[in-house]
Amino acid sequence: MPLYPFPGGLRLPAGKDTLPPFAVCPLPERLIVPLGPPGGPAAFCRVAPGQPVRRGTRLADPLDAAGAAVHAPAAGVVAAIGPRVLADPKAPVRCVEILVDGTDARETLPPVESPFDADPAELLQRIRDAGIVGLGGAGFPTAIKAGTPCRHLIVNGAECEPLVQSDDTLMRRQAADVIAGARVLARITGASEVTIALEDRLTAARAALAEALGANTDLRIVTVPSIYPSGGERQLIYSLTGQEVPGGQPATAIGILCQNVATVAAVWRAVRHGEPLTARLVTVAGRGVMRPTVFEVRLGTPFEWVITQAGGYAPDAARLLEGGPMMGIAQPHDAIPVTKTTTAIVVQTTSETAPAMEQPCIRCGECARVCPVRLMPQQLLTAVRREDWAQTQALALRDCIECGCCSHVCPSHIPLVDWYRFGKAELDRRIDTRQRADRSRALFLGRTQRLEREQAERVARVAARKESLAQAAVVVTVETPSAPAAGEPSPAPSTAPRTMDKAAVLAAIARGKARKAANPPRPAPPAPDEDA
Amino acid sequence: MRTFPVHGGPHLSPPRHVRHVMVDVLLALVPGIAAHVWFFGVGVLVQLILAAGFAIAIEAVALRWRGLPVRRIGGDPSVLVTAALFALCLPPLAPWWISLAGMLAAVVLARHAYGGMGYNLFNPAMVGYAVVLISFPREVSGWIAAGTQALDPLDVIRTILAGDLPAPLRWDTISSATPLDTVKSLAARGHMIGEIRHDPQFGDFGGRGWEWIANAYALGGLYLLWRGVIRWQVPVAVIGSVIAVSAPLWLLDADVHPMPLQHVFSGGLMLAAWFIATDPVTGCASPRGRLLFGIGVGVLTLVIRRWGSYPDGVAFAVLLMNGAAPLIDRYTRPRVFGTGSHA
Ligand code: SF4
Ligand code: SF4
Numbered sequence: 001m002p003l004y005p006f007p008g009g010l011r012l013p014a015g016k017d018t019l020p021p022f023a024v025c026p027l028p029e030r031l032i033v034p035l036g037p038p039g040g041p042a043a044f045c046r047v048a049p050g051q052p053v054r055r056g057t058r059l060a061d062p063l064d065a066a067g068a069a070v071h072a073p074a075a076g077v078v079a080a081i082g083p084r085v086l087a088d089p090k091a092p093v094r095c096v097e098i099l100v101d102g103t104d105a106r107e108t109l110p111p112v113e114s115p116f117d118a119d120p121a122e123l124l125q126r127i128r129d130a131g132i133v134g135l136g137g138a139g140f141p142t143a144i145k146a147g148t149p150c151r152h153l154i155v156n157g158a159e160c161e162p163l164v165q166s167d168d169t170l171m172r173r174q175a176a177d178v179i180a181g182a183r184v185l186a187r188i189t190g191a192s193e194v195t196i197a198l199e200d201r202l203t204a205a206r207a208a209l210a211e212a213l214g215a216n217t218d219l220r221i222v223t224v225p226s227i228y229p230s231g232g233e234r235q236l237i238y239s240l241t242g243q244e245v246p247g248g249q250p251a252t253a254i255g256i257l258c259q260n261v262a263t264v265a266a267v268w269r270a271v272r273h274g275e276p277l278t279a280r281l282v283t284v285a286g287r288g289v290m291r292p293t294v295f296e297v298r299l300g301t302p303f304e305w306v307i308t309q310a311g312g313y314a315p316d317a318a319r320l321l322e323g324g325p326m327m328g329i330a331q332p333h334d335a336i337p338v339t340k341t342t343t344a345i346v347v348q349t350t351s352e353t354a355p356a357m358e359q360p361c362i363r364c365g366e367c368a369r370v371c372p373v374r375l376m377p378q379q380l381l382t383a384v385r386r387e388d389w390a391q392t393q394a395l396a397l398r399d400c401i402e403c404g405c406c407s408h409v410c411p412s413h414i415p416l417v418d419w420y421r422f423g424k425a426e427l428d429r430r431i432d433t434r435q436r437a438d439r440s441r442a443l444f445l446g447r448t449q450r451l452e453r454e455q456a457e458r459v460a461r462v463a464a465r466k467e468s469l470a471q472a473a474v475v476v477t478v479e480t481p482s483a484p485a486a487g488e489p490s491p492a493p494s495t496a497p498r499t500m501d502k503a504a505v506l507a508a509i510a511r512g513k514a515r516k517a518a519n520p521p522r523p524a525p526p527a528p529d530e531d532a
Numbered sequence: 533m534r535t536f537p538v539h540g541g542p543h544l545s546p547p548r549h550v551r552h553v554m555v556d557v558l559l560a561l562v563p564g565i566a567a568h569v570w571f572f573g574v575g576v577l578v579q580l581i582l583a584a585g586f587a588i589a590i591e592a593v594a595l596r597w598r599g600l601p602v603r604r605i606g607g608d609p610s611v612l613v614t615a616a617l618f619a620l621c622l623p624p625l626a627p628w629w630i631s632l633a634g635m636l637a638a639v640v641l642a643r644h645a646y647g648g649m650g651y652n653l654f655n656p657a658m659v660g661y662a663v664v665l666i667s668f669p670r671e672v673s674g675w676i677a678a679g680t681q682a683l684d685p686l687d688v689i690r691t692i693l694a695g696d697l698p699a700p701l702r703w704d705t706i707s708s709a710t711p712l713d714t715v716k717s718l719a720a721r722g723h724m725i726g727e728i729r730h731d732p733q734f735g736d737f738g739g740r741g742w743e744w745i746a747n748a749y750a751l752g753g754l755y756l757l758w759r760g761v762i763r764w765q766v767p768v769a770v771i772g773s774v775i776a777v778s779a780p781l782w783l784l785d786a787d788v789h790p791m792p793l794q795h796v797f798s799g800g801l802m803l804a805a806w807f808i809a810t811d812p813v814t815g816c817a818s819p820r821g822r823l824l825f826g827i828g829v830g831v832l833t834l835v836i837r838r839w840g841s842y843p844d845g846v847a848f849a850v851l852l853m854n855g856a857a858p859l860i861d862r863y864t865r866p867r868v869f870g871t872g873s874h875a
Binding site: 162328361409 | 538545548610819869
């Protein structure tokens, strides 16, 4: 199968020469389960403090289609429900705190006995009920993505971030689950083509998948070069198919469904074993932890607990990341819990975090050379700094995938991605204000137009009534002009008055005056502000 | 709970800093400088030291004036690159104040007047050179013949600093023309290229000595290419366009038009192709832009050499293209991935 190299990208030091050992992270005393994304709406909570739960007990229902169900990650008692300060100190998140009792009793959904004969709608409902979201880091509800029919299913095992080895470990340990899950998703979406893609250096994972696949040919295993960000959805799709997903649209728009390997395995476990999503693999790595390990971690386990299990911090630990070093986000403290989107916990040391001296841009063009979206990062930087929002849009700021390639290679050490994140947030804010303004202007214009229309209708009604009165008078006085045909201009009122019934006319005028008095004409509205 | 300072990503140590880029460029110049010294004597080194000293001093004063920390020079030695490129364009015995004037123009006019490092529109070294070339044409074209390296270093220093020529030399003997001068003036008097090339100034394909200097520059350029400091487009476009334009002319009438290699290996062309036109700040950033930029430099150089009033023209070609670079960049943006449009 031919591969299509995507533009830009970087060969990064993988830092994955030795695979850290796998371990199941012991249960902490307390689990903190957020009911929603930071800053977003919390899900509808179904439990109350003091209520005992088992592993898999449904804690909350999603508020809307963009949410997902939340399940208790371990058995215990609901200790508290309320807002907790997590990663973003400005926006506390509503959380369920579970006091773990150690029995680890679990409850499951009824297993689907023969998943490949089941109704796709039933399978989709199961994915929804099991609270499965994209485990590659995006966290988008899988049921929504998989609800669109597609022809090509791509299972993404190209974990391109340095240090992160969660998917690699998963493919080697649960290759059969990945393959079975891929078949389930193919059945749901009707995909006729299924590709499992992984980076070329993951030879052990590839072997495990090939063994699980056996002689079957309904799935294809493809390796892609280890060029960051080969695991980015758009980059991977291009590498495999040569197709570019149109900017701003999901891959399903071109008939492709892309799912992370861990998500696919979770789909299988939810369908076949009825297991809701309550744990995930997390790579704990970086020079700042004593014993890097890939853990299976219950959701809700605080970072500090996980790091303690990995031998604790190295003496010079200086930065805590959720995610890998390229796209991960630095965290202010380690009391945050592992969530469905935590792929890795990376701790860096002082030597890795020495502040780089920023210099002015020398226009070397390195950033443009490595940009996988073929943007002109340095022109974008100028536009964002100048707050020239029209220009940032013309330069396609929104198409930036925040991969960090440009920042990484910039010899002037300009934090380009930070500027783009700022620019995007600012654009969002502006578009939001703009939309609000547009909406209220539309409402205002609509109201003005309605009032004008009503006024015109009233005038027309009055005129029509006058007309009919005049005709009635004509009929009475027997001088018979034929009624005007529809569409022809009606005779001017001034031609008829001599023959009119004066009393009727006066009465009509009086009625009109009375109505006018009741509905005084409105003052002309001010012209809407064009720049609002 | 343990707290950590937060910081924007990415969190992987960047592989390179501007300082490394500039140090690489200086390193890459070493073979060219060595060849230059070999053919033209220690005067070249004296010019380099003078220019570097002036450049640093002026840069420091300029930073002070602008209220910027003077230690910035340490993080950004680009002013040394400017000084080196400028000094390599000067005749080895040019008086010291030429260097001062050139560096004033380069650092104050070309760099700081535009907002300092990274904001300059025109290549500072070429601005400096163009200013002294136009203002002091006699001093800036006073080349000694290649191979006069045997001058005593002390004499050289005295000449540059005090204008005293050592006993056997006189100004009119040392201001021998460069090979390109010779081509230009003799061709203007109706001589055939074939005859002109019998002049002892010429070597196998360029000027005697000059061709080896050019080779050494190319060597340094290849080093930069290997290090990823420059990209292939500019040198290929400059050299390629010079050959592409001069070859047909030469094939048509070898008596009037110098052969392509002559163009490539004489004057400042090789230096420009690898070190000057590749200056990121004043060049183009997109790959197609770099190609167009390089082609522009090559073609304009030939035009000026043939029809202009200066024998070389590389400096003016580069400056003209510097002015066009923002426009070229504007129209050579690549197509954004996932869209049909060139952003
Ligand atoms: S990599 Fe940095 S210095 Fe180079 S052009 Fe981009 S922003 Fe400027
Ligand atoms: S972060 Fe954005 S601009 Fe920078 S390389 Fe990635 S996609 Fe391009």
